[in-house]
């Protein structure tokens with residue numbers, strides 16, 4: 001079944017701070033389920049864009065609709081994972097219980113199952129903030145998935161993890177996508193984007209420069225900015 005948040009329509013999204021247009025009129029139509037990877041140089045506006053989708057930032061201008069919903073209306077169907085997870089000073093299990101009090105009351109076994117799914121069942125009673133970076137990120141993902149989101153947003157969620165942790169998170173994200181959750185993730189990691197992406201959105205200077213199927217983007221990028229980015233040339 002297609003995700004309830006599709007299609008995602010973004011029209012003329014603008015955000016200016018001082019004299020700088022950080023988002024300079026983003027237009028994008030995401031129709032397809034699967035995994036959309038957002039790429040682009042540092043400072044291009046990828047995080048601002050993702051945060052706008054999640055309602056953490058209100059742009060000055062423009063519209064976002066997700067299926068029939070506005071951002072506030074779809075918010076309870078969305079979950080977001082950040083590069084640096086924010087966890088409570090409680091155990092791993094208590095972090096999940098706090099995020100999902102209804103489940104904690106009605107079906108606490110589900111919380112243990114969520115920990116098992118991210119290979120953290122044996123860490124249930126440990127303080128979350130004492131877990132390693134990779135373990136904390138797995139816990140953040142388990143927390144995000146508890147709500148069975150229609151839209152999962154990840155902002156460089158694997159940027160500081162070791163290869164095994166990266167692959168585990170990727171496999172969980174792929175499995176969630178296969179269950180019908182629309183996934184939009186920001187990544188600079190070209191190998192990761194090739195492994196995960198159905199399509200690529202390339203953002204440059206606060207605008208969408210390319211939006212194409214992943215294999216086409218990687219084999220024949222169209223814009224000078226995307227060509228330079230993929231070639232590892234620094235863009236300022």
Ligand SMILES: Nc1ncnc2c1ncn2[C@@H]1O[C@H](COP(=O)(O)OP(=O)(O)OP(=O)(O)O)[C@@H](O)[C@H]1O
Nearest residue numbers: 017022040041042043044045046047048049186188
């Ligand atoms: N609250 C803010 N006030 C002023 N400028 C901001 C603010 N938040 C972000 N910016 C600027 O907006 C630009 C885009 O930021 P954003 O975090 O979206 O970039 P990004 O594409 O995610 O970059 P990176 O790949 O480095 O994470 C950057 O130049 C950043 O400095």
